[in-house]
Amino acid sequence: MKGWGFQVDALDVARWQFGVTTVYHFLFVPLTIGLSVLVAILQTMWHRTGNERYLKLTKFYGKLFLINFAMGVVTGIVQEFQFGMNWSDYSRFVGDIFGAPLAIEALVAFFLESTFIGLWIFGWDRLPKRLHLAAIWAAAIGTNLSAYFILAANSFMQNPVGFRINPDSGRAELTDFVAVLTNKVALVTFPHTLAGSFLVAGSLVTTVGLWHVIRNRGSADTGAYRFATTFGSWVVLISSALVLLTGDIQGKIMTEVQPMKMAAAEGLYTTESPASFSVLTVGSLDGSREVFALKIPYLLSFLGTGDPNGTVQGINDLQAQYATQYGPGNYAPIIPVTYWSFRFMIGFGLATAAIALLVLWSQRKGRTPTSRWLLRAGLVMPVLPLLANSFGWIFTEMGRQPWIVFGEMLTRNGVSRTVSLTEVLTSFTAFTLIYATLAVIEFKLLLRYAKAGVPELSPDPEPTDDDTERPLAFAY
Secondary structure, eight states: OOEEEEOOHHHHHHHHHHHHHHHHHHTTTTHHHHHHHHHHHHHHHHHOOOOOOHHHHHHHHHHHHHHHHHHHHHHHHHHHHHHHOOHHHHHHHHHHHHOOOOOHIIIIHHHHHHHHHHHHHHOTTTTTTHHHHHHHHHHHHHHHHHHHHHHHHHHHHHSSSSSOOOOOOEEEEEOHHHHHHHHHHHHHHHHHHHHHHHHHHHHHHHHHHHHHHTTTOHHHHHHHHHHHHHHHHHHHHHHHHHHHHHHHHHHHHHHHHOHHHHHHHTOSOOSSSSEEEEEEEETTSSSSEEEEEEEEEHHHHHHHHHTTTTTTTHHHHHHHHHHHHHHSSOOOOOOOHHHHHHHHHHHHHHHHHHHHHHHHHTTTOOOOOOOOOHHHHHHHHHHHHHHHHHHHHHHHHHHTTTTTEETTEGGGGTSSOOOOOOHHHHHHHHHHHHHHHHHHHHHHHHHHHHHHHHHOOOOOOOOOOOTTOOOOOOOO
C-alpha cells in the first residue's frame, strides 16, 4: 500500500495488530493478577475477625474482579490466534519451546484459576467458610502461576536459553525445560510484573473507596470505604517500592543480555565508562548521534552494572558489533519510541505513588478528605499505572527489535508468508472494532458497579446435611 509518501506492507500491519491487541489485553491482566490477591486478603480479614466491613468489601471488589477477569479471558484468546494467522513462521521456529510453558499455563494454571473462581462465585452459601476462602486463594495462585508461565515464554524471546537449532529443519528445539523456566530474565520480570499489577489493583481500590468517602460522607458504610482507601494507598506505595527495586535488578540483567535495549533507552550513542543517566537527550534525525543531552553523571553505570564507574556500551558500537556478528543490517530499535516509553513508564508510576501519598495525608488522624481536586486526582489514578504498564511492555518489545527472538530470528522472518496485506488489514480492523466495543462494555460495567457501592448483607445459611438438593446460587 503506497500513499502520502510512505509504504505499508503485511509485516507492518501484522506488527501493529499484534501490538494493539497485546497492549489492549494487558490492560486487564495486571488488574486481574493484583485484584485476585487483594480480594483474597480482604476475605481472609473477614474470616479471621468476623467484621462485616471486610465481607462487604470482599463482595464489592470481588464483583469488579470478576468483570475484569471475564474481559481478560475474552481478549486473551485473540493472542493465540495471531500466532497461526500472521506469525506462522515464528510459530514454527519457537513452537517446540513455547509449547511446554503455554501448555502448562492452560492445563494447570488457567484450569486452577477458572475452576476455583467458579467455586468461589457459587459457593458463598454452599461451602464451609474455610473451603470457600481456600477457593479464592487457589484462584489467585492460579492467576499468578499463569502469569509466570507466559512470562517464561516471553523471556525466551528476550534471552533464548535451553534450546538448540536443528540444522535440518532450522527450528529451535527444547533441550532444557528447567533452563527455560529459570531464565534470569523471567526470574526478575515476574516479580516486576507482579509489583506493577498490585500498583494497578491498589489504585482501583483507592479510587473507588475515595470516591465514596468524598461523595457519600456520613453513610453507614463510610468506615468500610475509608479502610479501602487506606488499604489501597498502602498497596500502591509498597508496590511502587517493589517496582523500583525489581526494575533496578531488571535493568542490570537487561544491560547484560540486551545491551542495545539499554543503550536505546538512554539515547547512549557511544560507549561510556562511567556512563551518565539521560534526563533528556535529543538525537539527530537519522538516529545516529546525540545533538543535546541533560545528564546525571555516573547514574547509568550504577543502574546498568552496579558500579558507578562501569562501562555501558553505546548504540553505534553495538551496531558495528552486531553487523559483524549477524551480517549487514540495522540492529538498533526505533530510538525515540524506546527512549520515551522508558521514561513514560517511570513517570506514570511515580505519579501514581504521589497521589497515594496525598490520599493518605488527607486521611491522617481520622480526617475525612473533602477536596474535589484530590477526588479528580483520584479518578485519574487507576489510568496512570495502566499507562505505566503499557509503556513498560512497549519498551520491552520495541527495544528488542529488529529481533523477534533476540540473536536468533529477525521479526521480518517470522511473519506468515502467505497472508496478504488485505487479509491482515481486514483482521486488524475487525479486532480493533471488537475491542473498542468491549472497552465500552467493560468501562460501563465497572463504573456501574463501582458507583453502586458495597452490597447489603443478608444472612448466609450455614451448609447442612439436609440441603444437598438446594441449587447453587450466584453470589452477586
